[in-house]
Amino acid sequence: MNPTLLDLKDIHEPEAIGWWPPAIGWWILAISIPLLIIFLVWLYKRLTRKTAIKTAGKLLAQIKQDQTRDNLQKLSDLSVLIRRVAISVSPRVKTAGLTGRQWLAFLDRSVKGLPFSESVGQLLADGPYRKTPPTELEISQLFDLCEQWLKSQAKQKNDSL
Incomplete structure (x- = not known):
């Protein structure tokens, strides 16, 4: 057969597939990746908060039961512990620079009344x-107050997100 006699036309290829609109899989991926990142950040903050509070509870019990420390040393260790927990569970810029009355007011926000500022x-x-070191009664009451503060921290929601 003669190709000129059949009046055949050349093969036409389809148009190239455009990039818009994306397939449904890309939409799902675009939505799920940010949600996964937000969830992982939330989970990390929640786990570190719980770990900090749980560890602080154990350290508090160790300081309280240690008979080799005097009351002034217990007070110093307790103060350091409470500050470390506060920095761990609250934004660092809000807690790290607090001293004196501001520090006590910050601690009072988590418990009923004003036990840190006025007690x-x-x-x-x-x-x-x-001039005189704290008495056994004062140290005991302070330990109870700090335990109460730690429990209130465990109950609070993570407000940083």
């Missing part, structure tokens, strides 16, 4: 500067 909690701010 035995004042030992955290001015205990190391007193």
Whole structure:
């Protein structure tokens, strides 16, 4: 056969597939990746918060039961522990620079009343500067107050997200 006699036309290829609109899989991926990142950040903050509070509870019990430390040393260790927990569970810029009355007011926000500003909690701010070391009763009350503060931290929601 003669190709000129059949009047055949050349093969036409289809148009190239455009990039828009993307397939449904790309839409699902575009939505799920940011949601996964947000979830992982939330989970990380939640786990570190719980770990910090749980570890602090154990350290608090160790400090309380240690008979080799005097009351001034217990007070110092307790103050350091509470500050470390506060920095771990709250934004660092809000807690790291607090001292004196501001620090006690920050601690009061988590518990009922003003036990840090107007009661035995004042030992955290001015205990190391007193002429006499704190008594056993004061230290015991301070430990109870700090345990109460730690429990209130565990109950609070993670407000950083």
